[in-house]
Amino acid sequence: MHSRLDACFATAREEGRSALIGYLPAGFPTVDGAIAAMRAMVAAGVDVVEVGLPYSDPTMDGPVIQDAADAALRGGVSTADVLRTVEAVAETGAPTLVMTYWNPVDRYGPARFAADLAAAGGAGTITPDLPPEESGPWLAAAAEHGLDPVFLVAPSSSDERIKRVADICRGFVYAASLMGVTGARAEVGNAAAGLVGRVRAVSDLPVAVGLGVSSAAQAARVASFADGVIVGSALVRVLLEARRRGAGESEALKDIGALAAELAAGVRGAVPASA
Template identity: 80%
Template sequence: MQSRLDERFTAAREEGRSLLVGYLPAGYPTVDGAVAAMRAMVAAGVDVVEVGLPYSDPTMDGPVIQDAADAALRGGVTTVDVLRTVEAVAATGAPTVVMTYWNPIDRYGPARFAADLAAAGGAGTITPDLPPEEADPWLAASAEHGLDPVFLVAPSSSDARIRRVTGISRGFVYAASLMGVTGTRAAVGSQAADLVARVRATTELPVAVGLGVSTGAQAAEVAGFADGVIVGSALVKVLVDAQRSGTGDAAALAGIGRLAAELAEGVRAPVPASA
């Protein structure tokens, strides 16, 4: 039986295109403001939404996402607010996953979190710091509630490590295009296409590439060799800049819509990998 992520990737493949995954943290600039921004992304062409669970000790997030997550935490966002965000965004019909470090799930209770995420309409989770060797309890909870557990690989991952990760992932495999933290880059990491090829040698799961994509042109480049294009920092930056400049919520939502539409156009017009 196909999951919601399976169905969305299959539909994109049948359309001859890559899929666009958009990330924003819950609770920024407010819980309702984040929901509105995520809905604006979907309306502009984002296929799958990553709802970030703000955490006080991130290891993968760059300065833009860290600033937004810190503001959300100072504003009092809770895990319950994250689940409420998932419910509101999933109501659009876009598969909605939670991107979170393991500690918040562990503290909430893995079985309880899986049950509540499924009840909210969530499609799965991305857990960047959960080692495959310690993932069995989460894999069991995810399977019980029909959630797709997504794990990460990086250019430094050995072939054996990639096989282990792809063996437990469901929905898709998250391929980090470069070593380092999240953030926009002038160019996508040159190792990304090679990493996707290495992952595909071990699995039939879709491979989505993240870290560094910020423009429609970069999205088109990645779409030429990957099944999905993940964009986070560039979208978060629109909200951060709007808050700092005081341009207002309407302007922020308009900016999110413009960038998401540009990225969506890019994944629908991929640049061949040999170009």
């Protein structure tokens, strides 16, 4: 059975391009503000949305995402708010995933979380800190509710590890382009293309590259060798900067839409990788 992510990547492939995946944490600057920003991203050309579930111990997140997630937590964002965000974004037709550390799902109850995420129209989850060896209960819950579980591989992953992760993924494999925490960088790690090749040697799933993409030219470069381009920190930074300068919601939405449109042009080949 084909999922919404399968259909999304198939459509992008038919159009001769990569899929653009955009991340924002739920609840920042407010729950409704985050929903509006995510919907603006979709309107500007983002194909898949990752809704971040803010967590108090985000071991993989860089300072930009941490700042926004901390603000969301101080604002009282809850798992129920995250699910409401998923529902509002999924209404656009874009496949909508929750990016979450495992502890909040474990506390909520994996079976209950899967049921509630599916009921909200969610397409799946990305769980960066859930080891494949401990993923059995989540894989069962996700399968029962038609959700795609996405896991990460990194340049340091052995070939055996890559195969183990790819075998349990559905939808796509998340390839972290470099070691370390998330964050926009001047150059996306050179190991990314090699990592994509290593995944493709053991899996037919699409491979999406994240961690470091911040510009249309970088998006175009990654799109030249990956099936998906994931952008998080650069989009979050737009909302943080809007808040710092006291911009209103309409201005913040205009800004995030503009960046999403630039990135969409990059993955669609309208911007050269060397720009």
